[in-house]
Amino acid sequence: MGRLLKYFIALVSLWILLPKIASATGTWKPVTNSAPNANGGVSVLLTDGTVMVVTLDSALSADGKNYGNVWNLLTPDIHGSYTNGTWSQLPAMHRNRLYFSTQVLPSGNLYVAGGEYFITGNSAEVFNTLTDTWDTIINTIANGAIISDANSKLLPDGNVMQAIVVKPGFNTGTQNELYNPQSNTMTYANPILYCSDEASWVTLPDGSILNPDTYTESCERFIPSEGVWMYEGLIPTHLFDEHLYEMGAGLLLPNGKVFFLGDSMFTAIYTPSGNNQPGTWERGPAMPNINGRQLGCPDAPAAMLPNGKILCLFSPSATYNDSTYYYEFDYTTNLFTPLISPYGNYLDYSSGFSHTLLDLPDGSVLIGNYGYNQYYTYVADGSPLLEGKPTIDNIRSNCTHYSITGKLFNGISEGAAYGDDWQMSTNYPIVQLARNDSVYYAKTINWNRPGAVMTGTLEDTAHFILPESILSGPYQAKVIVNGIASDAYPVTLTCDGKGNKLIERGGALIYPNPSPSGIYTLDNSTGSDNGQLMIYDVIGQLIEIVNYQPFTTQQVDLSEKASGVYIYRMNNAGGSNNKTGKIIKE
Numbered sequence: 001m002g003r004l005l006k007y008f009i010a011l012v013s014l015w016i017l018l019p020k021i022a023s024a025t026g027t028w029k030p031v032t033n034s035a036p037n038a039n040g041g042v043s044v045l046l047t048d049g050t051v052m053v054v055t056l057d058s059a060l061s062a063d064g065k066n067y068g069n070v071w072n073l074l075t076p077d078i079h080g081s082y083t084n085g086t087w088s089q090l091p092a093m094h095r096n097r098l099y100f101s102t103q104v105l106p107s108g109n110l111y112v113a114g115g116e117y118f119i120t121g122n123s124a125e126v127f128n129t130l131t132d133t134w135d136t137i138i139n140t141i142a143n144g145a146i147i148s149d150a151n152s153k154l155l156p157d158g159n160v161m162q163a164i165v166v167k168p169g170f171n172t173g174t175q176n177e178l179y180n181p182q183s184n185t186m187t188y189a190n191p192i193l194y195c196s197d198e199a200s201w202v203t204l205p206d207g208s209i210l211n212p213d214t215y216t217e218s219c220e221r222f223i224p225s226e227g228v229w230m231y232e233g234l235i236p237t238h239l240f241d242e243h244l245y246e247m248g249a250g251l252l253l254p255n256g257k258v259f260f261l262g263d264s265m266f267t268a269i270y271t272p273s274g275n276n277q278p279g280t281w282e283r284g285p286a287m288p289n290i291n292g293r294q295l296g297c298p299d300a301p302a303a304m305l306p307n308g309k310i311l312c313l314f315s316p317s318a319t320y321n322d323s324t325y326y327y328e329f330d331y332t333t334n335l336f337t338p339l340i341s342p343y344g345n346y347l348d349y350s351s352g353f354s355h356t357l358l359d360l361p362d363g364s365v366l367i368g369n370y371g372y373n374q375y376y377t378y379v380a381d382g383s384p385l386l387e388g389k390p391t392i393d394n395i396r397s398n399c400t401h402y403s404i405t406g407k408l409f410n411g412i413s414e415g416a417a418y419g420d421d422w423q424m425s426t427n428y429p430i431v432q433l434a435r436n437d438s439v440y441y442a443k444t445i446n447w448n449r450p451g452a453v454m455t456g457t458l459e460d461t462a463h464f465i466l467p468e469s470i471l472s473g474p475y476q477a478k479v480i481v482n483g484i485a486s487d488a489y490p491v492t493l494t495c496d497g498k499g500n501k502l503i504e505r506g507g508a509l510i511y512p513n514p515s516p517s518g519i520y521t522l523d524n525s526t527g528s529d530n531g532q533l534m535i536y537d538v539i540g541q542l543i544e545i546v547n548y549q550p551f552t553t554q555q556v557d558l559s560e561k562a563s564g565v566y567i568y569r570m571n572n573a574g575g576s577n578n579k580t581g582k583i584i585k586e
Contacts, residue, residue: 025328025381028342031074031366034373035087040068041099042422043358043368046129047108048467049430049441050075051082051358052090053368053375059092067115069093071127074366074375080432080439082360083377090127093134095120099421101152103160104428105181108445113137113162113179114147116421121146121165124179124186129443139185145175149420151201153209154451155224158182161189161209163196193220193229198240198420200250202258203427204272205454210258212239212247212268223276230276236283237266241298241317246353248297249417252453253331254308254385259284263296263317285334288314288327295325300352301424303416306363306483307382312336315352324352328380342367342376359415359426361441363483384484388412390429392479392489393459399495402442402464404431404479409460410452411481426482427453431464433475434488440470466493472502472511473523508533508548508570510556514584518559524548531572535583538565558585 037055044052051074058068071090076082099116105126113124124137124147150163160179174196176189195214202210209222212235219232239247239262248261258270267284288295296317303311310329316322325346326339341348354370363384364377390408397403415426428450431442442464449455472495476488492509495501502511508531509523522533528550535544535558543566546556558566562585569580 025337026339027379028340029083029364029377029379030342031082031375031377032084033087035072035074035375036089036373037068037070037072038371038373039356039368039375041356041368041370042102042418042424043356043366044102044104044110044424045358045360045426045430046110046443047104047428047430047445048129048443048465049361049432051360051366052110052127054097056371058096067096067098069096076362076439076441078438080362080434080441082362082364082366091132091134093127094125094136095123099149101147101150101162102423103152103154104425105154105160106158106428106446106450107181108443109181111137111152111160111179111181113140113152114150114164116148121148124162126181126184135184137179137184137186139187149198150174151196151199151211151420152423153201153203154425156207156450156452157224158450161222162186163192163201165197190227190229192222193231194218196420198245198247200247200260200417200419202250202252202260202417203414203451203453204252204258205256206272206274207452208272210250210270212250212260215240215245219270219281221278226276231278232270233278233281235260235268236281237268238262238264239268241296244298246299246419248300248419249302251302251304251310251417252413253310254387254412255331256454257331259310259329259331261287261297261300261302261312263298265294265317285336288325288336288338290316290325293317297352297419299419299421300324301355301357301416301418301422303357303359303365304413304482305365305380306384306388307380308332308385308388309380309382311339311357311365311378311380313352313355313357322351324348324350324355342378356418356422356424357416358424359482361430361432361480361483361485363485365416365483385412388482388484390460390479390481390484390486392477392486395477395489395491397491397494399499399501402466403461404429404464404477405459405461406479406486407457407460408455409447409462409479409481410449410455411484412454413482414453415482425451427451428481429460429462430480431462432478432480432485433466433470433491433493434478435473435475440467440475442466442470466495466497468497470497471521472496472500472513473509473521474525508572510568510570510583514586515558516586518557518561518563518585520556520558520583521553522546522548522556523553525551525553527551527572529572531570534569534571536567536569538567540567558583561585 097115241263295314447462
């Protein structure tokens with residue numbers, strides 16, 4: 001009888017929830033291939049479009065037992081799909097780490113620092129994405145201070161602001177340090193007024209950093225131009241839980257306000273002043289309540305979706321070993337809409353704090369769960385926000401240097417966030433190059449506004465490096481930030497990813513040149529004339545004739561010919577661009 005009663009109650013509860021579930025939007029998809037190692041926390045988007053995920057596995061035997069130093073790498077497939085991407089394993093960090101600070105640097109490298117539970121809290125290192133090696137940062141934390149429960153932010157000068165704990169333990173104050181990637185050193189910075197331990201940092205459009213003070217309702221803000229922290233008023237609700245003093249994510253909304261998730265009944269909304277005067281606070285909408293159980297975010301991720309809504313993960317308030325509920329928050333209506341979980345139910349049975357989210361260039365959000373090899377992607381309904389759409393003004397290139405200019409290369413949001421323990425910002429430009437059904441991501445470096453958001457009509461610049469697998473020729477380029485893509489910009493790459501130049505005569509292109517296989521592409525997709533390509537060996541014998549039509553692409557096959565230099569003559573119907581040159585088979 002007891003079992004039947006429980007079954008009846010479950011059916012009634014489900015019936016109550018059905019109208020809400022039916023209104024949920026978006027689609028979950030499992031990543032086709034499982035990762036080689038179990039998820040150990042943070043995922044970060046590198047500037048070449050790949051995703052690094054820390055795992056629980058360790059290549060070391062003594063340092064930080066039960067915490068990982070091995071990373072997995074998710075590479076999208078040739079069509080740009082992460083759902084169908086492939087996994088590989090990267091070299092291990094020098095130290096095992098759990099709950100540590102992370103920042104993608106303008107060099108394209110990855111900065112990691114500290115670790116909770118005092119395992120590696122006094123050290124930091126950088127993953128060099130050109131050499132796939134880890135470099136130790138010198139002048140790291142000393143005198144008993146550690147990087148634990150600590151946030152970090154990329155500053156306008158390209159340095160990293162890093163919070164550190166002066167003395168291990170609750171409510172003991174925090175200091176700040178600055179990491180300089182150029183000198184690979186850390187130096188002390190002006191201290192925070194009260195405490196940033198466990199707090200969520202949010203970058204504002206003016207470049208300042210908002211910090212809700214731990215254990216209180218006060219708040220402060222760091223002004224980079226002055227290097228000081230200033231008092232920012234009282235928050236009208238308690239954001240930290242009463243047991244372990246954790247809070248949820250803080251995110252900049254498309255309307256310029258900041259939205260904070262915590263572990264009390266209400267959210268909080270901050271409106272920046274736009275100058276060095278304090279902004280204003282208001283109590284935000286109440287967080288969801290399920291069958292009398294108040295939901296909250298005692299350490300849980302959230303992510304800005306391309307449509308401007310926020311994907312939120314909740315657990316019952318003040319609990320760390322309970323189920324997770326999924327919602328979308330619409331800032332235009334202040335409403336939370338329940339979502340089906342990746343597992344097909346309205347909840348999953350692992351805690352909210354064990355998940356991480358990451359905005360991907362294809363417009364989806366990647367979710368990982370601590371201890372599991374299976375990942376999922378979430379695609380929201382609706383169109384990307386026009387106000388978050390970057391633009392390309394120009395691309396200049398030669399074989400060694402590619403530069404791109406435009407606007408809004410940092411987007412209108414930092415992307416995904418997770419309270420204090422991980423940083424997963426994606427407010428930097430990703431350059432995508434597409435041709436036919438093939439998609440490539442170039443590695444972007446040296447963007448001119450590190451850490452910025454909502455830069456409006458200011459001119460932005462970045463440089464990019466071609467992937468080795470890309471061939472020279474015409475492409476459609478896009479800049480993508482937080483999953484929102486610019487319009488396509490036509491560009492012709494004069495070299496492939498290995499520095500081989502293309503041949504361009506009239507409207508037609510031949511590439512790659514040289515070719516190790518002897519297979520070339522004759523591309524007249526932008527040309528309006530008929531033409532004829534004739535290829536001769538070095539003694540003048542005609543060995544190949546290829547006729548081409550306007551707006552076509554076709555293959556030239558010299559694979560059966562000997563390696564060496566051949567002479568070509570390209571004639572088009574107009575007659576004004578008849579040229580002769582060399583074509584090389586390696």
